[in-house]
Structures are given as structure tokens and as C-alpha cells.
Amino acid sequence: MNAKAVPAPVDSKAMLRARIEADLEPHPRRRKPFIRSAGVRFAVVYATIFGLSAFALAFSLWYATAGLLQRQVEIAIRNDATALADHFSIGGLPSLVDAINGRLAENLDGDAIYLLVDPLGNRITGNLDQWPNGLDQVDTWYELPVMRKGVHSQALLRAYALEDGNQLLVGRDVRSRTELRELLRDGLIWAMAIMVALGLLGAIVIRSMFRRMIQDISTTTRAISRGDLSRRVNISGNGDEFDELADNINDMLDRITRLMDGVREVSNSIAHDLRTPITRARARLEDAALRAGSEDELRSAIERATIDLDAIIAVFQALLRIAEIEAGARRSAFAEIDLVPLLTDIDELYHDVAEERGLRLETLIAGPLPLWGDRELIQQAITNLLDDALKFSASGTTITFSAKLVEAMIVITVADRGPGIADADRDRATDRFFRAESARNTAGSGLGLALVAAVAQVHNGNLRLLDNHPGLRAIITCPTLKTEPLEVKARKK
Numbered sequence: 001m002n003a004k005a006v007p008a009p010v011d012s013k014a015m016l017r018a019r020i021e022a023d024l025e026p027h028p029r030r031r032k033p034f035i036r037s038a039g040v041r042f043a044v045v046y047a048t049i050f051g052l053s054a055f056a057l058a059f060s061l062w063y064a065t066a067g068l069l070q071r072q073v074e075i076a077i078r079n080d081a082t083a084l085a086d087h088f089s090i091g092g093l094p095s096l097v098d099a100i101n102g103r104l105a106e107n108l109d110g111d112a113i114y115l116l117v118d119p120l121g122n123r124i125t126g127n128l129d130q131w132p133n134g135l136d137q138v139d140t141w142y143e144l145p146v147m148r149k150g151v152h153s154q155a156l157l158r159a160y161a162l163e164d165g166n167q168l169l170v171g172r173d174v175r176s177r178t179e180l181r182e183l184l185r186d187g188l189i190w191a192m193a194i195m196v197a198l199g200l201l202g203a204i205v206i207r208s209m210f211r212r213m214i215q216d217i218s219t220t221t222r223a224i225s226r227g228d229l230s231r232r233v234n235i236s237g238n239g240d241e242f243d244e245l246a247d248n249i250n251d252m253l254d255r256i257t258r259l260m261d262g263v264r265e266v267s268n269s270i271a272h273d274l275r276t277p278i279t280r281a282r283a284r285l286e287d288a289a290l291r292a293g294s295e296d297e298l299r300s301a302i303e304r305a306t307i308d309l310d311a312i313i314a315v316f317q318a319l320l321r322i323a324e325i326e327a328g329a330r331r332s333a334f335a336e337i338d339l340v341p342l343l344t345d346i347d348e349l350y351h352d353v354a355e356e357r358g359l360r361l362e363t364l365i366a367g368p369l370p371l372w373g374d375r376e377l378i379q380q381a382i383t384n385l386l387d388d389a390l391k392f393s394a395s396g397t398t399i400t401f402s403a404k405l406v407e408a409m410i411v412i413t414v415a416d417r418g419p420g421i422a423d424a425d426r427d428r429a430t431d432r433f434f435r436a437e438s439a440r441n442t443a444g445s446g447l448g449l450a451l452v453a454a455v456a457q458v459h460n461g462n463l464r465l466l467d468n469h470p471g472l473r474a475i476i477t478c479p480t481l482k483t484e485p486l487e488v489k490a491r492k493k
Helices: 012-024 038-106 175-225 243-273 276-292 295-326 331-335 337-354 377-390 448-458
Strands: 114-115 123-126 141-147 151-161 168-171 335-338 360-367 370-371 398-405 409-415 463-465 472-479 487-492
Touching: 012 360, 038 168, 038 175, 114 331, 175 243, 243 472, 276 295, 335 337, 335 377, 337 360, 337 377, 337 398, 337 409, 360 377, 370 377, 377 398, 377 409, 377 448, 377 472, 448 463
Parallel strands: 360 398
Antiparallel strands: 114 123, 114 168, 141 151, 151 168, 335 370, 360 487, 398 409, 409 472, 463 472
16 A cells, blocks of 8 residues: 655745745846836937927028018019109100110129010010910019020019000019028028937937936835835935935935834833833732732732833823824914913922922023914923923032023023933933933933923924033024013022
């Protein structure tokens, strides 16, 4: 009896690793059809506009030149016909014949054409052998082939009816004009050909530039999509629109990188900072479950665990509040407020707290301080700064609390004489869960300054942390509304 084949064991980890590597491998790029390329379309549009512009220019030049020559010949014929009509009016037919013969004798260029015929069409005088075929209306312009002295020629003609029934034909030989027009036409055709060639060359160059710029952006974004957040778009340094676009993209990528780093740091901080209170609460509950000998001991253990869990909930609430502020969700509650009453209330509250801790709080509020913002958020940001100042200040030192207008900006300052923040840590002080070495042994979650920075940002302002020599000076700066002259309110205690 044949043994049934047993399938080989499948290495699930190897398969998972292979799928991950396949996902990270750059996918082969499908080449787009040539006509669908944005660079090609841009180049075609450029070449089309350039070609149409060149054609319009060449046609207008040709039309203007040919029209000018035509008008000059027509004016010469009209003037000549008017002068001959004057001769006919003054001296009759003999005077007209003499005038025509005189003009033919004086015509050095040989382009003048005259023909005088009687009512029956017989030639009286002129340099044409016969009346041209096709010229059957008077006072109308004709351009016809004529035979003059046995030579075929092209002439612009106009016939006039005289009072005695005779007809006078006046014209000009336009062969030279025709040759000039053809020469101009040929020159414009060659110029058009050169302009089309230059337009195509320019289109190719522009397409190459366009493709190079877009290719750099595409390469960078493709690398970013594969997880390489260190790639940036190259900047040529020309200061053009492509450099501006590259700069904006790089700023966006820097922002994304900072946000990703912030997410990782927040995740690590949450795992690190919340592990201790959660573990402590769990240990207390387990210890109470195993060793509590009475209801009071069990209740006490539960209360202590509840305090630890409340601290964890407070941390999450602070995180959610910061995220809500940064997302701008609180802007709907913005209104025009004057900060002076708000700051005065905060000052009165913290004067009593500072006095209880043996500290001096010096306040200087210069108002009014009109602001378009959220009263509750501003209050929470300032109380966070004052809480930190009270927390880190030694007894007997002074805390300074001030607010004033400086060049249409509201500047709120809280300065203490505590340990301050080291220069190396100051840039990271507003990161979530960041705690400097001097604050490691004090209570807190490291979210206070992060919330203050978020409040300042949502009010189109910023938070600056400076050295107070010694201590820390925290400065909130926000744009104000238009104000009247300032009034100063100061308080020291």
C-alpha cells in the first residue's frame, strides 16, 4: 500500500518576511504613453503658442507690406487719372492726348500704362495695343495680364468714362510689386520654418527642464513612500518657482518627520511614564487581594490604586486636549476678549498661593489687551506657566508676571528664579512628556509646556523659553486687535 505524501511544514515567519521584503521592493514603473506625459503636453502647448504667434506676426508683416504697396499704386493711379481729367476739362481731347503722350515720354521706369479709346473701342493713343480682356466696368479695380510692346505683363488697371463717350484706361505695371511680394513671401516662409524649428527646440528644452524638475520631486516622494524620510528635493538655487515648490515640499517633509518623531517619542513616553503608575496600581490591588485582613485595608488599597489610575486618566485627557488644540477644533469658540480682567483674576489667585509658599509675585499688566481667541485656553496656558514657576522656585525668591503690547503684539511673560532649563534641553522643552534633569524628581507628566505652546500656536502666536539668569523666562506672544493708548496697572506684594 502506497504511503500518503505528507506536505512539508510551512515556515510562517519566512513567508511573512518574504511578503514584507516584496512590499518594500520598489515596484517596476510602467512607462506612460508618450502623449500622456505632462512634459510632452506642456512642450506641445508651448510649441503651438509659439508657432501661432510667429505665424500671426509673419502674416501681419506680409499683409501690411503687400497692402502698403497696393495702396501706393492705387493712389498713383488715382492722382494720374485726376490730372488727366483736368487736362480734358480744360483743353478737350487734344489736350488729353498731349498729356498722355507727355507722360509716356517722361516715364523713365516704364511702368505707366495709358490707353484712350473712342466709343467704338478704337485706340486713340496709349501704350497698350488693345483694350484688356475682362475689363468691362468703369471705376473698378482690375489686376489683369496685358500685352505691352509685345511683352506680357501684369497690370493694375482702372477705367474712366469721359463726357464725350471716350474711355480712358490708367494703370501701372505691377510685375516688380508681384516679384517683391513673392520675395517677401518666400522670406517669411523661411522665417516661419526657422521659427518653427526654434519653437520645437525650445519645446524639447522646456520638456527636458520640466521633466528633470518633476523627476527629482517624483524620486523624492517615491523614496518617502517607501519609508526613507531623510530624502529631500534638490534646490537649484535659481530662486524660481521650482525652487519655491521644492522648498515648500522640503518644509512639508521636515514637518512630517518631526511629527513622526513626535509620535514615536510620545508612544515611548506613554509606555515609559504610564507603566509605573499602572504597575503600582496593579501591585496594590494584588497585594490587597492577597493580604488585606479587613474591609478598611482593602478600601484603602483601592483608593490608592484609584489615585494612580486618575493620574493616568489626567495624562490622557491632557494629550487629547493638546491634540484638539493643535487641530484647531477650539477656533469655533474664539471671540473678541480683553485679557486685562482675565489676567487680573489670575494675579489675585496666585498672589495668595505665592504668599503661602513664601514667594513674591510681582505683576505688571499694561492694558487694554484685546485679543481674538479662547478665554479658557489662554487662562489654562498662563496658569500652567505660573504653576511651573511656583513649583520650581525656592522660598524667598521673586516671580515676575507681566503683560503688555509691543508693536501690535501681546507679550505675556512669566519669569522665575528657579533652576531653569539647560540650553541643550530648551528646544525640546515643549515636546510631550519631555522632562529636564532638574525636573525628574518633581511631580508632573511633562505636558504643561506642550499645552502652552499649542495654545500659543492656535492663537497665531508662539512660546519662547529664555534664560532668566538664573531661572526661566517664558514668553507668550500673540497678535492683538487695534487698540487705544495703553493704561498701566501694576501690583507688587
